[in-house]
Amino acid sequence: MRKLLLLSTSVLQNGKYLDYASDVIKAFFAENGVSKIVFIPYAAHDHDAYEKKVKDAFLEFGLELNSIHKSDNLMATVKEAQGFFVGGGNTFLLLKTLYDLNLLEAIKSRVLQDGIPYMGSSAGTNLATVNICTTNDMPIVHPPTLDAFGFLPFNINPHYLDHDPTSKHMGESRETRLSEYHDIPNAKSPPVLGLREGSWLQVKDDQILLKGSISNQTARLFVRGQQTKEHEVNSDLSFLLKM
Amino acid sequence: MRKLLLLSTSVLQNGKYLDYASDVIKAFFAENGVSKIVFIPYAAHDHDAYEKKVKDAFLEFGLELNSIHKSDNLMATVKEAQGFFVGGGNTFLLLKTLYDLNLLEAIKSRVLQDGIPYMGSSAGTNLATVNICTTNDMPIVHPPTLDAFGFLPFNINPHYLDHDPTSKHMGESRETRLSEYHDIPNAKSPPVLGLREGSWLQVKDDQILLKGSISNQTARLFVRGQQTKEHEVNSDLSFLLKM
Ligand SMILES: [Ca+2]
Ligand SMILES: [Ca+2]
Numbered sequence: 001m002r003k004l005l006l007l008s009t010s011v012l013q014n015g016k017y018l019d020y021a022s023d024v025i026k027a028f029f030a031e032n033g034v035s036k037i038v039f040i041p042y043a044a045h046d047h048d049a050y051e052k053k054v055k056d057a058f059l060e061f062g063l064e065l066n067s068i069h070k071s072d073n074l075m076a077t078v079k080e081a082q083g084f085f086v087g088g089g090n091t092f093l094l095l096k097t098l099y100d101l102n103l104l105e106a107i108k109s110r111v112l113q114d115g116i117p118y119m120g121s122s123a124g125t126n127l128a129t130v131n132i133c134t135t136n137d138m139p140i141v142h143p144p145t146l147d148a149f150g151f152l153p154f155n156i157n158p159h160y161l162d163h164d165p166t167s168k169h170m171g172e173s174r175e176t177r178l179s180e181y182h183d184i185p186n187a188k189s190p191p192v193l194g195l196r197e198g199s200w201l202q203v204k205d206d207q208i209l210l211k212g213s214i215s216n217q218t219a220r221l222f223v224r225g226q227q228t229k230e231h232e233v234n235s236d237l238s239f240l241l242k243m
Numbered sequence: 244m245r246k247l248l249l250l251s252t253s254v255l256q257n258g259k260y261l262d263y264a265s266d267v268i269k270a271f272f273a274e275n276g277v278s279k280i281v282f283i284p285y286a287a288h289d290h291d292a293y294e295k296k297v298k299d300a301f302l303e304f305g306l307e308l309n310s311i312h313k314s315d316n317l318m319a320t321v322k323e324a325q326g327f328f329v330g331g332g333n334t335f336l337l338l339k340t341l342y343d344l345n346l347l348e349a350i351k352s353r354v355l356q357d358g359i360p361y362m363g364s365s366a367g368t369n370l371a372t373v374n375i376c377t378t379n380d381m382p383i384v385h386p387p388t389l390d391a392f393g394f395l396p397f398n399i400n401p402h403y404l405d406h407d408p409t410s411k412h413m414g415e416s417r418e419t420r421l422s423e424y425h426d427i428p429n430a431k432s433p434p435v436l437g438l439r440e441g442s443w444l445q446v447k448d449d450q451i452l453l454k455g456s457i458s459n460q461t462a463r464l465f466v467r468g469q470q471t472k473e474h475e476v477n478s479d480l481s482f483l484l485k486m
Contacts, residue, residue: 013411045426090423092382133383136414139335140376140424140432142389159414168256170440171379171402180333181383183288189383197413 001115002151003032004203006125008158008195010088012213018057018121020213021200025119026061028202032117034083039067040107042097043089043123054087068103078106081116088122088158091135095127096143108149118151122158125195129155133181134192136174152203153190154240155181160194160220175228182224191243194220199233208237244358245394246275247446249368251401251438253331255456260300261364263456264443268362269304271445275360277326282310283350285340286332286366297330311346321349324359331365331401334378338370339386351392361394365401368438372398376424377435379417395446396433397483398424403437403463418471425467434486437463442476451480 005028012020029037039054041047051067058065065085071077084107086094098104110116120128126135131146134155163173172180174194182189195201199212199219210219212233221229223243231237248271255263272280282297284290294310301308308328314320327350329337341347353359363371369378374389377398406416415423417437425432438444442455442462453462455476464472466486474480 009413011413013413045423045428093423093427134381136381138377138379138420138424139382139389140427146382146385159412161412161414169402169404170252170254170256171404177381180288180336181381184336184383185288 001112002203002205003028003115003117004111004128004151004201005117005119006128006156006195006201006203007119007121008125008156008160008199009197010121012198016057017053020198022061024200024202024211026063028119029063029083029117032083034117035064037063037065037083037085037119038077038081039065040084040086040094040098040103040124041067041069042101043087043091043094045093050087050089054085058085074101074103075106078103078110081110083117083119084111085119086121086124086127088124090140091123091126091132091137092139092141092143094123095132095146095148096141098127099144104149108151111149111151118149125156125158125201128152130190131155133189134178152208152240154243155190155192156201157192157194160196178222182222189224191224191240192222193237193240194222196220201237206238206241208240210235210237244355245446245448246271246358246360247354247371247394247444248360248362249371249399249438249444249446250362250364251368251399251403251442252440253364255441260296262300263441265304267443267445267454269306271362272306272326272360275326277360278307280306280308280326280328280362281320281324282308283327283329283337283341283346283367284310284312285344286330286334286337288336293330293332297328301328317344317346318349321346321353324353326360326362327354328362329364329367329370331367333383334366334369334375334380335382335384335386337366338375338389338391339384341370342387347392351394354392354394361392368399368401368444371395373433374398376432377421395451395483397486398433398435399444400435400437403439421465425465432467434467434483435465436480436483437465439463444480449481449484451483453478453480 198214218230461473
């Protein structure tokens with residue numbers, strides 16, 4: 001069982017927080033009968049401020065949301081959750097905090113065994129995949145491992161960005177960074193989906209749909225040893241579960 | 244003791260490998276009486292190819308360079324080295340490989356105790372600092388710790404890049420990423436020097452000079468709890484040793 005909504009970004013330029021995806025967020029929780037959501041704020045430092053921002057946005061969607069950091073029994077809160085939203089920020093901080101609080105396995109089991117809906121954005125989307133090896137974030141803290149929830153057997157690179165051919169900058173392009181991952185000798189680095197801002201994945205059990213708010217947008221798929229390939233919004237990417 | 248040459252980048256746009264810094268590289272090794280350099284290639288996957296590229300560049304500088312990966316006694320090679328060059332690539336891969344091969348402490352001791360000159364570029368510059376928490380690279384592998392050589396008690400962000408105000412991209416700017424590092428509650432995250440491409444540090448014992456090949460360039464200093472500050476090329480940054 002697997003009910004996932006995975007956004008590349010929380011906000012588009014000049015937009016309000018989560019506004020561009022409001023319809024899909026409302027539909028995702030409505031069709032799963034969820035009206036009250038547990039928020040995971042650990043990708044940011046200031047949990048109170050983060051909760052306020054997200055709570056306000058969800059209220060406008062007609063949804064109640066409460067951050068887990070205010071609970072005095074984290075495990076009970078996870079066990080009773082109807083749905084989760086894991087917000088963006090720093091992916092290393094998010095993963096390390098979930099390990100430190102012993103929440104990783106608990107949330108994982110709720111989503112995979114009990115079919116509890118999981119929405120992620122940016123760092124929260126990274127966490128839904130096999131590991132955080134393809135985050136864009138800085139390693140400001142050191143998690144015990146890079147392994148994440150593994151709801152999906154591949155990687156996502158959120159905020160995927162094309163190389164700007166006019167740039168004079170010589171730091172690696174996103175494409176080069178991802179090829180470094182796939183070029184590790186004798187490794188089995190899984191495929192990586194480069195998910196551009198404005199796109200998201202809707203996952204229901206064994207079906208993965210690529211969706212987006214920007215017309216003609218594509219997502220770029222990196223597979224070890226193969227040429228990269230663009231997939232258009234509205235494509236069925238379920239084949240990624242069998243690679 | 245400390246003799247360091249730390250470059251932000253190995254190459255400038257349209258340039259040959261290390262070409263923009265050739266004079267300073269020649270001077271650095273000459274004034275320390277070094278004619279034969281041990282190359283550390285572990286930031287890249289293909290050590291043979293990497294050695295060839297670097298060897299050719301150093302030959303043009305009149306310097307002999309051999310990669311440590313061809314040695315059948317790594318520890319002896321470190322112990323006999325006249326000088327080191329640690330090249331760029333993926334910082335996580337570089338650090339993990341040095342830990343895996345038990346080379347981190349050995350090289351550190353040669354540089355700090357024996358005063359052996361150390362040149363780093365990009366990832367090799369990250370490694371010279373207290374840790375790799377401010378690398379721009381993806382965590383394609385998981386080192387046992389993020390602690391690095393610690394020749395300097397602060398962090399460097401190589402390839403430092405200003406935010407492009409015309410960009411529609413919503414992923415964090417470099418500035419935001421560095422503030423995430425300094426905003427960790429109850430931590431002692433050290434200062435971070437944002438070293439732009441074309442700049443480098445020359446370190447001799449307790450003197451740190453900011454140098455560069457581009458006129459009027461500055462480096463940006465991030466200090467926890469303070470406003471960022473720009474320092475011009477040719478500034479003396481020795482105060483960073485006492486912060
Ligand atoms: Ca982030
Ligand atoms: Ca790099």
